[in-house]
Amino acid sequence: MLRLKIEKRLTPTWKVVFSVTVLSIFLAFFVIGFIFLGYGINPVKAYIEILIETVGNFYGITQILWQSIPLLLCGVGLLLAFKASFWNIGAEGQLLMGSLGATWAALFSGLPDFLLIPMIFILGFAGGAIWGLVSTVLKAKFKVNEVITTLMMNYIAMNIILYLIHGPWKGEEMKGFAYTNSFPQPAWLPTLGMSYIHWPTLIMGLVAVAVIYLIISRTKLGYEVKVIGQSQKAAKYAGISYFQTIFWVMLISGGCAGLAGAGEVAGVHHMLRHPDQISLGYGYTGIIVAWLARGNPIVTILTSLLFGAIYVAGDVMQLSFGLPFQIVNVFTGMILFFLISSDHLMRYKISFRREE
Amino acid sequence: MQKRDAIISMKGITKTFPGGLKANDNIDLDIYQGEIHAVLGENGAGKSTLMNILSGIYRADSGEFFLNCKPVQIKSPKEAISHGIIMVHQHFRLIPPHTVAENIVLGLGTSFLSPLKGIEKSIKEFNEQYNLSIHPKTRICDLSVGEQQRVEIVKALIRGASILILDEPTSVLTPQEAKELFGILEKMKKEGKAIIFITHKLEEVLEIADHITILRKGKVTASMPSDQIAKKGSEAKSELAMKMVGREVILKVEKESFSLGNTVLEVDNLKVLDDRGIEAVKGVSFSVNRGEVFGIVGVAGNGQGPLVEAITGLRPPSSGSFTVKGDVGYIPEDRLSMGSVGDLTLAENSILTDYKNSCFSRHLLLNLSYIREYAEILMIKFSVVAPNVNTRAKQLSGGNLQRLILARELSKNTQLLVAEQPTHGLDVGSIEFVWKFLLEQRKNAGILLISGDLSEVLSLSDRIGVMFQGKVTIFESPFSDKIEEIGLKMTGF
Numbered sequence: 008m009l010r011l012k013i014e015k016r017l018t019p020t021w022k023v024v025f026s027v028t029v030l031s032i033f034l035a036f037f038v039i040g041f042i043f044l045g046y047g048i049n050p051v052k053a054y055i056e057i058l059i060e061t062v063g064n065f066y067g068i069t070q071i072l073w074q075s076i077p078l079l080l081c082g083v084g085l086l087l088a089f090k091a092s093f094w095n096i097g098a099e100g101q102l103l104m105g106s107l108g109a110t111w112a113a114l115f116s117g118l119p120d121f122l123l124i125p126m127i128f129i130l131g132f133a134g135g136a137i138w139g140l141v142s143t144v145l146k147a148k149f150k151v152n153e154v155i156t157t158l159m160m161n162y163i164a165m166n167i168i169l170y171l172i173h174g175p176w177k178g179e180e181m182k183g184f185a186y187t188n189s190f191p192q193p194a195w196l197p198t199l200g201m202s203y204i205h206w207p208t209l210i211m212g213l214v215a216v217a218v219i220y221l222i223i224s225r226t227k228l229g230y231e232v233k234v235i236g237q238s239q240k241a242a243k244y245a246g247i248s249y250f251q252t253i254f255w256v257m258l259i260s261g262g263c264a265g266l267a268g269a270g271e272v273a274g275v276h277h278m279l280r281h282p283d284q285i286s287l288g289y290g291y292t293g294i295i296v297a298w299l300a301r302g303n304p305i306v307t308i309l310t311s312l313l314f315g316a317i318y319v320a321g322d323v324m325q326l327s328f329g330l331p332f333q334i335v336n337v338f339t340g341m342i343l344f345f346l347i348s349s350d351h352l353m354r355y356k357i358s359f360r361r362e363e
Numbered sequence: 364m365q366k367r368d369a370i371i372s373m374k375g376i377t378k379t380f381p382g383g384l385k386a387n388d389n390i391d392l393d394i395y396q397g398e399i400h401a402v403l404g405e406n407g408a409g410k411s412t413l414m415n416i417l418s419g420i421y422r423a424d425s426g427e428f429f430l431n432c433k434p435v436q437i438k439s440p441k442e443a444i445s446h447g448i449i450m451v452h453q454h455f456r457l458i459p460p461h462t463v464a465e466n467i468v469l470g471l472g473t474s475f476l477s478p479l480k481g482i483e484k485s486i487k488e489f490n491e492q493y494n495l496s497i498h499p500k501t502r503i504c505d506l507s508v509g510e511q512q513r514v515e516i517v518k519a520l521i522r523g524a525s526i527l528i529l530d531e532p533t534s535v536l537t538p539q540e541a542k543e544l545f546g547i548l549e550k551m552k553k554e555g556k557a558i559i560f561i562t563h564k565l566e567e568v569l570e571i572a573d574h575i576t577i578l579r580k581g582k583v584t585a586s587m588p589s590d591q592i593a594k595k596g597s598e599a600k601s602e603l604a605m606k607m608v609g610r611e612v613i614l615k616v617e618k619e620s621f622s623l624g625n626t627v628l629e630v631d632n633l634k635v636l637d638d639r640g641i642e643a644v645k646g647v648s649f650s651v652n653r654g655e656v657f658g659i660v661g662v663a664g665n666g667q668g669p670l671v672e673a674i675t676g677l678r679p680p681s682s683g684s685f686t687v688k689g690d691v692g693y694i695p696e697d698r699l700s701m702g703s704v705g706d707l708t709l710a711e712n713s714i715l716t717d718y719k720n721s722c723f724s725r726h727l728l729l730n731l732s733y734i735r736e737y738a739e740i741l742m743i744k745f746s747v748v749a750p751n752v753n754t755r756a757k758q759l760s761g762g763n764l765q766r767l768i769l770a771r772e773l774s775k776n777t778q779l780l781v782a783e784q785p786t787h788g789l790d791v792g793s794i795e796f797v798w799k800f801l802l803e804q805r806k807n808a809g810i811l812l813i814s815g816d817l818s819e820v821l822s823l824s825d826r827i828g829v830m831f832q833g834k835v836t837i838f839e840s841p842f843s844d845k846i847e848e849i850g851l852k853m854t855g856f
Contacts, residue, residue: 225728225729225731226727226728226729227718227719227724227727227728227729228727229729230711230718230724230729233704233706233707233711234704234707234715237704237705237706237707238700238701238704238705240697240700240701241700241701241702241703241704241715243677244677244693244695244701244702244715244716245715245716245718246716246719
């Protein structure tokens with residue numbers, strides 16, 4: 008008799024991780040294919056069209072790069088927090104608070120022109136960091152679950168911005184629309200050629216990847232993060248202070264999301280506007296970007312590009328097939344669903360055994 | 364007298380866990396109707412494993428069950444319940460915010476309509492029958508631990524238990540509650556139920572059990588009716604205690620004696636609370652000097668954990684004081700999730716308790732090349748077998764991992780070393796290795812050894828403290844004529 012046996016794998020090899028990951032993404036595409044069918048669209052044709060419009064031409068590629076900037080910053084910051092098993096779901100709110108800090112710097116700081124852009128990034132970082140640290144203090148001092156606080160802080164950030172753009176910061180030049188005034192020209196981030204790629208933020212993202220890689224692999228803080236993330240009991244035994252470590256982790260994690268927000272307002276919109284327009288759920292998608300990278304900050308470059316491409320694919324679907332924008336959320340949701348399920352599969356292997 | 368037939372009998376039950384630990388080794392056990400059968404043994408003797416097998420939670424590797432002399436299979440808790448075998452776990456399986464009735468109904472799989480009414484009626488019946496006084500509409504979280512246990516018992520009765528297994532039922536109870544529990548058990552016994560009572564407390568066994576089976580290291584070392592023991596008196600009791608903790612010979616360990624140095628740990632009337640806020644260490648005083656092993660022996664759960672946590676600075680004492688000379692080296696009992704970090708490399712694990720030391724990290728950065736070299740040296744010196752220093756700790760066997768932890772803690776040159784169950788679950792070779800290094804370390808330090816293994820403590824210690832219910836009784840060497848006394852102290856006599 009042939010019997011199915013399920014055994015536990017201690018450490019899945021990178022080949023297993025890679026192939027299972029790719030397979031689960033393809034499975035997600037397969038299932039999403041039925042959604043296309045539901046709209047009366049041939050999924051094969053749709054995927055070909057999407058491929059051509061995204062990675063198939065130069066414009067598509069610049070679009071992908073542009074979309075992946077905030078995803079990279081949010082994702083790599085989240086990766087550090089997840090490494091410490093601090094489940095920061097609040098990159099969205101941290102991003103929004105970063106955009107708020109950046110807006111203040113651009114519109115109200117009154118700094119000389121050459122200081123505007125540095126200040127936009129500094130206050131962007133600070134806005135995100137402070138927002139992240141609120142949950143840190145609540146967790147470390149009062150043991151409040153960080154999943155709940157970081158998530159709820161997103162809504163608070165959103166409403167603060169809504170209040171500002173409808174109230175005190177509402178621009179005079181906007182004639183009734185809920186925007187702030189446009190940023191002065193010196194506060195606009197430069198872009199690459201004709202594209203939307205605001206390269207200073209892109210460089211920030213790459214620097215963040217490098218810094219977080221170095222922190223994890225070479226510093227005392229990184230060591231503490233890894234021990235805390237694996238076992239709080241061992242951390243206590245080793246004399247590692249939970250609060251101190253998580254403080255630095257969330258300062259960096261929230262700060263990265265804040266930089267992403269600064270980049271969006273100073274590089275794309277040049278004003279503070281409705282939160283749904285500033286962030287197309289970058290903070291939430293960043294969770295998947297970090298998750299997919301499986302603890303390796305360098306890999307977030309690839310995963311953020313993948314999700315940048317999915318965002319662009321969403322645009323293509325709207326323009327070419329007339330599908331609603333929300334379909335992108337279905338896309339990412341499906342992919343996340345399959346990836347999280349695959350995580351368990353990686354830890355087991357199935358073998359067939361002949362039994363008498 | 365004609366021999367009765369057992370309601371359930373187990374034959375040749377063997378269970379080996381992944382990792383090679385033989386928790387049950389060819390165990391035979393007969394349980395009779397209307398009898399309270401105590402299964403006695405230390406922690407790790409295999410009692411809970413055996414009962415988990417009987418109640419269908421684990422599967423035995425080999426062995427057979429006979430229910431009323433007919434062979435049966437027990438593959439799942441559901442099957443066990445269908446045979447009337449129900450276990451009340453040490454940690455209750457109740458949902459705190461739900462009511463008593465709701466908890467009892469859960470999993471009964473009765474009709475579509477709410478079964479609560481019917482259940483409330485049967486709870487009342489059992490209430491009267493056994494004098495339980497539990498109200499079906501009270502929420503579990505409003506009940507005391509003793510009352511929750513009664514809910515578990517009623518739950519078992521309503522499911523039609525004819526064989527009731529109680530896992531360490533008195534460990535959570537006050538003496539008064541324990542007395543009430545015994546009353547209930549006596550009544551159930553008269554109703555013709557068979558009761559299996561798992562414990563490591565010898566006293567209460569003699570009070571309530573009809574038949575006693577002693578397990579030690581996965582084997583049955585004794586099985587007899589309890590009136591036999593009662594007749595023979597105190598000698599039989601010490602016999603029983605020795606069967607449980609083992610008639611230990613002091614193993615021949617090469618042990619040169621060192622002259623005693625200065626005091627490195629002074630504990631004065633120390634009291635420590637456990638997680639539940641109950642006083643687990645009830646005023647303990649002792650001292651450890653350089654050049655000696657002070658061994659604390661006791662059955663697990665008598666306050667050793669909180670005592671160690673206090674001395675190593677992980678838990679603040681509630682009163683009393685202790686003074687430690689210098690830093691403490693600490694080999695924790697839980698080597699997998701406390702003593703090491705499974706997903707980190709051996710190099711990273713080799714600095715776990717010392718990573719702030721200036722030779723491993725300067726300012727913000729780690730000195731990676733030095734850490735690797737250091738780990739390599741440790742691995743050679745303590746013969747840790749692994750491919751290289753980048754191997755993950757979770758890939759190491761228990762013995763190798765313990766060598767690494769030992770290497771790390773001994774190399775720190777602290778004056779006090781706390782070793783908690785340092786050889787628990789290791790193979791013979793590793794045990795000898797650990798012992799050798801602990802004894803050698805007396806040259807530089809005083810050693811506080813905490814162990815449940817009497818033979819280990821007898822073999823290594825220069826002085827012994829027996830810990831029972833939060834108190835320590837100290838014995839001076841030589842121990843050869845005090846072994847029985849120590850064994851009795853461990854079991855509470």
